[in-house]
């Protein structure tokens with residue numbers, strides 16, 4: 001043991017003396033550039049900026065959001081950014097931005113909920129704790145009985161109960177309770193402990209208050225959010241036949257208004273070479289420290305780092321402009337892009353940060369570099385992934401006592417707010433739920449490096465506080481964001497000779513790792529051998545195609561020629577052929593016949609149709625709008641085989657059908673047939689019957705999002 005320690009020490013000493021070899025494993029920046037960005041990065045400023053933002057209740061199109069945007073404006077100016085301004089986008093519930101309908105604004109003067117009897121108890125006051133009032137609550141002045149309706153989302157919950165003019169206690173999806181209890185059964189309002197965003201830890205802490213969101217397009221109703229503990233206390237009294245009387249007082253209006261988006265740039269040297277855009281979302285309930293104060297202050301810090309280094313001449317000014325925007329989630333991005341087609345047309349890559357500062361030992365978060373979907377393969381993920389690896393190596397080196405706090409990228413300028421922890425993080429496949437969905441979607445097609453914490457046990461609750469945030473992590477993510485954006489803004493032809501071999505090796509490794517999945521598909525005992533063979537080959541083919549496109553995306557970005565990548569692509573193709581041969585052998589063993597498997601959809605006429613996108617740009621689902629639901633109506637929408645019709649409208653549901661739906665539309669390019677689109681999404685998320693894809697695209701055609709060629 002002693003001997004081993006000495007040996008390790010000797011090796012480390014050598015590596016330390018040869019200048020940061022532990023952290024120089026990424027090929028995209030030279031060590032001078034990397035060190036400059038690293039040393040300029042600062043988690044303390046980001047943390048202090050976050051301190052202010054967490055004092056604001058930042059629901060979109062409200063006074064609190066405006067204060068947050070003014071703060072960002074001021075900081076962006078102080079940091080020396082260019083063209084710092086904010087833009088207002090009109091909203092009235094109808095106006096379209098791309099495919100998305102605008103939502104509504106909300107103004108609250110005051111709101112209080114009292115238990116009047118049997119106890120006299122204040123259950124929530126907007127002025128001190130705005131999270132207690134659900135978003136888009138309307139005015140009310142009422143003293144009435146409380147009725148327990150269970151989840152409150154099914155008609156059966158109301159059988160034998162008179163809720164007219166009363167307040168219901170419910171824990172179901174709030175907008176759905178509003179629809180049934182208020183609109184259909186005449187209740188006055190809602191008290192809710194709806195479990196918003198569940199994780200493995202949900203429910204363990206009954207004191208958290210979760211945020212709630214009514215449907216702003218509904219004409220009436222209010223809701224107060226209480227903790228599970230408070231709700232259970234009310235329920236237990238009602239079970240004991242104690243009559244609970246509540247007094248609700250709300251002065252608020254829902255109506256037309258505007259969204260605000262702050263924008264600032266660091267100009268590049270060549271306007272024709274396009275822009276790199278950083279995004280976050282400035283909205284959400286107070287305190288909203290990790291979701292998403294953290295992303296806002298961290299892109300701001302990436303902006304500060306790059307602005308300072310470029311202005312002082314420590315880094316050469318990149319050819320592409322770096323743009324930073326702060327707006328309401330998804331909606332701000334759509335409004336901004338729809339208003340600025342000239343900017344949208346020149347965007348080359350996006351860096352989106354949504355929850356990036358959680359201390360994993362407090363909120364159980366894991367930091368993820370999230371890949372683009374298979375419909376938009378891009379090297380942007382590889383850039384983020386290799387900086388993540390470099391930072392993790394540095395963090396581990398520091399934690400194990402081998403590196404200084406500078407080299408370990410530890411924030412020690414902000415007292416106790418920066419930890420000495422490792423960076424717990426990984427690279428994951430595409431996951432939906434924020435502005436990157438827009439950028440990655442096929443009619444915008446700007447590949448996004450999506451940086452996020454998940455899970456976070458305090459997400460969307462009053463416990464998402466500054467106390468859960470690690471200034472060291474803010475610094476590391478600001479560094480990752482600044483370094484990645486700088487690479488996107490700088491990368492050019494001269495670097496291809498060193499970057500292409502690196503990228504091809506990454507692609508090679510991913511192809512190798514996909515073989516396990518291919519074998520599983522080929523051996524699936526529930527599937528007929530010929531179809532299993534087809535699914536398996538399809539998976540390998542799509543994997544190869546994704547990796548070829550990844551390599552080509554770099555060549556295209558850097559302005560190189562496809563010839564430069566030809567050798568690497570041939571190697572990837574040969575490698576995949578060898579894997580295919582092994583799969584063919586496995587299929588033959590299972591009794592499959594023929595030289596190649598036939599597509600399960602080969603005989604379907606519907607599968608041969610070719611869809612093409614028409615109309616406005618954008619994906620089909622947004623925070624507060626669902627294009628197919630709005631255009632086709634509830635009844636028709638509920639018949640779409642792929643879509644779960646139950647109450648997903650105002651929820652961020654992370655389920656497979658949403659991912660399939662998103663990618664089916666993304667794979668529509670005017671060349672792929674329905675069958676080929678089925679193959680593409682089946683490779684990405686698992687085999688899907690072709691009629692489900694065909695049925696979904698029929699609905700898209702009815703909604704005039706696509707037409708048949």
Ligand SMILES: [Zn+2]
Pocket residue numbers: 281291292354355434
């Ligand atoms: Zn978020």
